Amino acid sequence: MQPDLYRLLLKSISEANILPVTSACNGRCVFCSHLQNPPGIRVYSLPPLGKEEILELAEFLDPEKRIIIGESVTRINEGEPFLHPEFPALLTGLRRRFPATPIQITTNGMGLTPATVALLARLGRVRLVVSLNSATAGGRRILMGDNNPAAVLRAVASLRERGIPFDGSIVALPHLVGWEDLRQTIAFLVRWGAATVRIFLPGYTRYTRQEWVPPAGTEEKLQALLAEEREKTRVPLILEPPSLKDLTPRILGVIEDSPAARAGLKGGDVITAVNGKRPFSRVDAFRQVQAAGKVVIDIIRDGKPLRFCLEKEEDASPGLVMAADLDPDLFRSFTGRVRQLARGRALLATSTLAAPILASALERVKEELPSLEIMAVPNQTFGGNICCSGLLLLEDFLAVLPDRVRDRRPECIFLPGLAFADQGRDLRGRSYLELQAVLKTPVELIQ
Ligand code: SF4
Structure with a gap:
């Protein structure tokens, strides 16, 4: 392996607790960032890594933090983790080595089969981020080149029943698949138990094919559509990237059945104090609530001050969804x-x-x-x-x-x-x- 790539692998693992497993992908997403880079950008693809090699690298993971698979923060191209030929054995080895550590896997869904879903359920403490993008056969074919969309949709629909929590994500390209496709996809994810649904405005560069670039006005229409959809569900529907102009600690949404939901907090509330202390920013407010066990939260809702008491284990997720602003x-x-x-x-x-x-x-x-x-x-x-x-x-x-x-x-x-x-x-x-x-x-x- 090139020394530069090895260094980036270790950086990813030790600094972000992200375990890269493969750069191979079976998707052909029109929005894939790998296709839109300017010339000369130094990104790396992983060579095929065996299970034992990856488990050796996993020794650098922090067992106290969630292990992340299928994401990238360095210049390593992330791929579809379920495509790794030994992925089930790798996950089993990881769980043996880190029995209590939550594992988060981001997937395009194409590797989810009844057998892999059963394995995830057995391993426990696994959370999926499903990049679904479309819940219709035509939409998944156009956006992702998926030739077997029915299998993905069946697998996603089985996750809640198998006790596997998941979040959904959608790259919004309504000019390619239609606005109704987007509505149906949100409804599908909500119906089958996604804890949150993130809707991404696609990033595009000067190298993106013109027909894939969303037309002017897409963001405004998307905001209007999300406002309508939010009336129908309590599942947080989050537009990404957030357009932030200040540090006001406004809650974007609250995950159902979470400590924050049980305490009575709602999307739109602005946090004014956590245990009596004014937070500096959204990041500060979230971290303070996350770190605490029992916490008193003062908020402003519709112009009125209110106080809530939230109880959970220290460092456990409060179930608040907030945008990341400033550390x-x-x-x-x-x-x-x-x-x-x-x-x-x-x-x-x-x-x-x-x-x-x-x-x-x-x-x-x-x-x-x-x-x-x-x-x-x-x-x-x-x-x-x-x-x-x-x-x-x-x-x-x-x-x-x-x-x-x-x-x-x-x-x-x-x-x-x-x-x-x-x-x-x-x-x-x-x-x-x-x-x-x-x-x-x-x-x-x-x-
Ligand atoms: S699933 Fe991810 S890595 Fe694969 S083609 Fe789609 S965007 Fe690219």
């Missing part, structure tokens, strides 16, 4: 670093997705750090609607920073660590230190 520890360490500068004159260059959230956080420290500025950097390399920090490249920063730096003369420029997550290098392998040389200004990563 308070990360913000604290960043502003602490700015305070150390002689004049506090710093420039934070970040993605267009993160900029409004960070601007809202900077408002809170404006008096103390008046010379700290923020700049949104468009992703010109990927283009399309790509707006997250992790996909920004060095050349995106180089396209906009020189003029700004000439005008404002910051003492230091801060960049999102996510954009340079591989040892300070971006997705094409270029180091953030190149920027320092060009701008003749110190550059630091926030991480």
Whole structure:
């Protein structure tokens, strides 16, 4: 195995508790991100790994945290885990090694058979994230190239009966399959017991085939459709990515029969205090509730203050669904670093997705750090609607920073660590230190 790939494997396992098992996939999704990358992006496909090899790597997993399979946070292409020829034996080995650790598996559903569903039920503490995308035969064929959709739908419909909790996800492409297909898919997932349903606006780049790009107005129509569908169910229907402009800890939804639901909390409630302490952000509110056993939560609902008492085991999931905004520890360490500068004159260059959230956080420290500025950097390399920090490249920063730096003369420029997550290098392998040389200004990563 290439040393770079091995290093990324270990990073994925030790930092995110994600266990990569295969990069092979039997789907042919029109929205697959692997098909839309600009040239020169350094991503890796796993060679075939045997069960024993993967179990050896699994020794680096943290047994106290949920084990995740079928997702990727590094540059390793994730595939369909059930396609691994030894996946049942691998899962059995993992359960033997980690008897009490929850395991989460993301799947396109095509490997779910009565036998695999029975195995998951036997193993226990397994949760699935089913990327269903469509619950109609025609829809799954168009969106995913699925030639046996009936088997997938039967398997998904059997999960609740077998005691396997699951969440559903849908990449919304109604211009390809119709709005009715989307409604039917939401209804199918709700009917068969999905705890949550996430509906994704598809990400597209300048390299995406034009017919796959959603037409203008899709997001607005989708929001209207979800507002209607939410009237019919208590299952949280969540639009992704969330369009966040501030740090208000608003609850998006509450999972049925969860501690939060039993306490009486509802989607739309705004948390004002957790055990008497005002949360900094959504992330802070969620973490505080998650960590606590018995917790008193103050909220505002329809303009009125209310108080609820939630009881659960410490560190157990409260059943709240909240968008991820800003990690308070990360913000604290960043502003602490700015305070150390002689004049506090710093420039934070970040993605267009993160900029409004960070601007809202900077408002809170404006008096103390008046010379700290923020700049949104468009992703010109990927283009399309790509707006997250992790996909920004060095050349995106180089396209906009020189003029700004000439005008404002910051003492230091801060960049999102996510954009340079591989040892300070971006997705094409270029180091953030190149920027320092060009701008003749110190550059630091926030991480
Ligand atoms: S299931 Fe995932 S990895 Fe496979 S083609 Fe679809 S999007 Fe790509």
